Amino acid sequence: MRDADDPKGLIREAYAIEGIRDPECRSIFLDWYLSMAEGEDPRPAIERLLAKYGQGRDDHPMTLTLKEGLAAPPEPKRRGGRAGRLG
Secondary structure, eight states: OOOTTSTTOHHHHHHHSTTOOHHHHHHHHHHHHHTSOTTOOSHHHHHHHIIIIITTOTTSHHHHHHHHHHSOOOOOOOOOHHHHHHO
16 A cells, blocks of 8 residues: 555655664655655655654654654855855
8 A cells, every 4th residue: 555655665664674773764764855746845744654653663763863854944054155255
């Protein structure tokens, strides 16, 4: 059965991998994120994935990675060098 929030099954598989660590989860999350439609807000999908796979697994690296994905993106900072002077 195909999951609209995880069409490639990346998140589901991350939870199934024994001994998975933070770096692997972040790589999987990036792959998942890049497969989303351009301009789509990932937060609703992340919330549904956490509800589906993360319940009772608060210490799983994928749960921690997904929770980090819910955080607001950092504020853009002034660019230095030539790009900062021309912008």
